[in-house]
Amino acid sequence: MSGNGNLLTVEDLVVSYGSIQALHGISIDVKPGEIVTLIGANGAGKSTLLRSISGIVPLQKGRILLDGEDLRKVPAHRIVELGVAHVPEGRGIFANLTVTENLKLATWIRKDKSKLDADYERVFKVFPRLKERRSQLAGTLSGGEQQMLAVGRALMTGGRLLLLDEPSMGLAPVLVQEIMQTIRAINAAGTTVLLVEQNARQALKIASRGYVLETGNIALAGSAAELMNNDRVKAAYLGG
Amino acid sequence: MQFYIQQTLNALQVGSVYALIALGYTMVYGILTLINFAHGDIFMISCYVAFFFSTLVISVLAGLPPLVVFVLTMLVSMFFTALLAVVIERLAYKPLRTAPRISAVITALGIGLLLENFMVAFKPVGPAPRFMPELIPNVIYNIGGVAVSNIQIVIIVVSIVAMVILDLIVRRTMVGMAMRAISWDKFTVPLMGIPVDRIISLTFALGASIAAVGGTLYGMAYTIDPYMGIRIGWWAFISAVVGGIGNIRGAMLGGFILGFVEIFTPVFLPASTYRDFVAFSLLLVLLIFKPTGLLGRPMVQKV
Ligand SMILES: Nc1ncnc2c1ncn2[C@@H]1O[C@H](COP(=O)(O)OP(=O)(O)OP(=O)(O)O)[C@@H](O)[C@H]1O
Numbered sequence A: 001m002s003g004n005g006n007l008l009t010v011e012d013l014v015v016s017y018g019s020i021q022a023l024h025g026i027s028i029d030v031k032p033g034e035i036v037t038l039i040g041a042n043g044a045g046k047s048t049l050l051r052s053i054s055g056i057v058p059l060q061k062g063r064i065l066l067d068g069e070d071l072r073k074v075p076a077h078r079i080v081e082l083g084v085a086h087v088p089e090g091r092g093i094f095a096n097l098t099v100t101e102n103l104k105l106a107t108w109i110r111k112d113k114s115k116l117d118a119d120y121e122r123v124f125k126v127f128p129r130l131k132e133r134r135s136q137l138a139g140t141l142s143g144g145e146q147q148m149l150a151v152g153r154a155l156m157t158g159g160r161l162l163l164l165d166e167p168s169m170g171l172a173p174v175l176v177q178e179i180m181q182t183i184r185a186i187n188a189a190g191t192t193v194l195l196v197e198q199n200a201r202q203a204l205k206i207a208s209r210g211y212v213l214e215t216g217n218i219a220l221a222g223s224a225a226e227l228m229n230n231d232r233v234k235a236a237y238l239g240g
Numbered sequence B: 001m002q003f004y005i006q007q008t009l010n011a012l013q014v015g016s017v018y019a020l021i022a023l024g025y026t027m028v029y030g031i032l033t034l035i036n037f038a039h040g041d042i043f044m045i046s047c048y049v050a051f052f053f054s055t056l057v058i059s060v061l062a063g064l065p066p067l068v069v070f071v072l073t074m075l076v077s078m079f080f081t082a083l084l085a086v087v088i089e090r091l092a093y094k095p096l097r098t099a100p101r102i103s104a105v106i107t108a109l110g111i112g113l114l115l116e117n118f119m120v121a122f123k124p125v126g127p128a129p130r131f132m133p134e135l136i137p138n139v140i141y142n143i144g145g146v147a148v149s150n151i152q153i154v155i156i157v158v159s160i161v162a163m164v165i166l167d168l169i170v171r172r173t174m175v176g177m178a179m180r181a182i183s184w185d186k187f188t189v190p191l192m193g194i195p196v197d198r199i200i201s202l203t204f205a206l207g208a209s210i211a212a213v214g215g216t217l218y219g220m221a222y223t224i225d226p227y228m229g230i231r232i233g234w235w236a237f238i239s240a241v242v243g244g245i246g247n248i249r250g251a252m253l254g255g256f257i258l259g260f261v262e263i264f265t266p267v268f269l270p271a272s273t274y275r276d277f278v279a280f281s282l283l284l285v286l287l288i289f290k291p292t293g294l295l296g297r298p299m300v301q302k303v
């Protein structure tokens, strides 16, 4: 356990792709039970931050701590075991596998196999549509259904920290509302959430706190209410 | 009529060996988009492992039932061939995973040459063709004018059983699912908590051990030599492409098709020397009309 009680602590994180520096030393923290949102324009570095937390992009400087444990030397698949579930940008579902197979694959690291049935039930309760389509190839699902599958799969890893990268992307407004309510419900059931969204209004509605990322730096941080009323945020991300 | 039944049996025998080898090409291609040109030579090594092990067992443990000798030989060949393939993957291919694909292909060709030349230079092997000791006493049955040997039946049946098992592994087990997931999107697989490198090594191991099933069976029917892997490897590779490279059942189908090409070419054309011509022509024509091979599907659209 860490002294500060954070589930996730990111300190002075620098990440580069080749010679391009994407994150210039950013710090954020997420406390257990929170929904924290990261907003920012295209190319700000939001996805990069999530990728470095889940270990698929190496960090150059700084530290990432999960429950006080340094993740620097931990390979990506072990970070999942430590409790980080990452729904990547663009969903990343396996189109050539069925819905059930996609979900099953996410239980690779689960040691508590006896609890799996209950977890499938939980996912199917949150997303009844997936249950109807469980033997269908994931590539034939609609965009919204694929998003459900991507979230459902992350839940099946049994993670305590859910990283969501633009879950509303490409969804109709009604579905955006729906997915936000689902995220809130998942959070209420005990999963901590770090939510990346371009749809800042929706994200701030369900989040308790937020960070604004601008070209690889944290430009603003505060409670959701503060950010929602901030003039800069209003102008840049909430459409005035 | 008997003649055609006879030839069909021969084609199934040859085809099942091609199919077993083609599976290794197709699985590795499926997850790494790498054509492992050393695979034919890995098959050759599996024949020699079977050769040496069976020679040893028969001389040291004389009197063991033939079935036991056969099964032991096959298992030992599978094990050591898999080990060799994993060592090659770790030392030669893994460091090149982010390099341009051509580097890995050239490396694979190089490894193939290395294995061939090592076996030629290696005193206990040398360039001369050899006969594996008789694992199962050869019995020939005459059924309505068709000569069927028990070896032939063993080759066909064991090959099919091995293929069914492999198909089940790929379709039903978590490892198989992980392999298929990697073939779709290897960057997302670690986010499922799956160690990609280990699955890749396992794929090489599986491909090599099923080739070793073929190697052991092959050695029971034909002579072996250090260069055998070249032609057989090419034919198995063509089998994989004909069936749709990356597709497991396609590799099996392709193997049998090439078996029929090999056996029936001299039936319809003046000499068996035409068989390579027929095989490559078949490949070319097929690639024109169906570039993804018989069972290969064009990639499902990513949404
Ligand atoms: N694989 C990569 N190679 C090189 N540069 C990259 C790579 N991925 C991202 N970048 C660069 O890093 C910067 C941050 O990208 P990132 O994907 O993190 O942004 P983002 O905030 O998620 O944007 P978006 O809202 O468009 O998804 C961008 O300038 C991008 O061009």
Ligand SMILES: [Mg+2]
Pocket (backbone or CB within 6 Å): A046, A047, A048, A089, A165
């Ligand atoms: Mg992004």
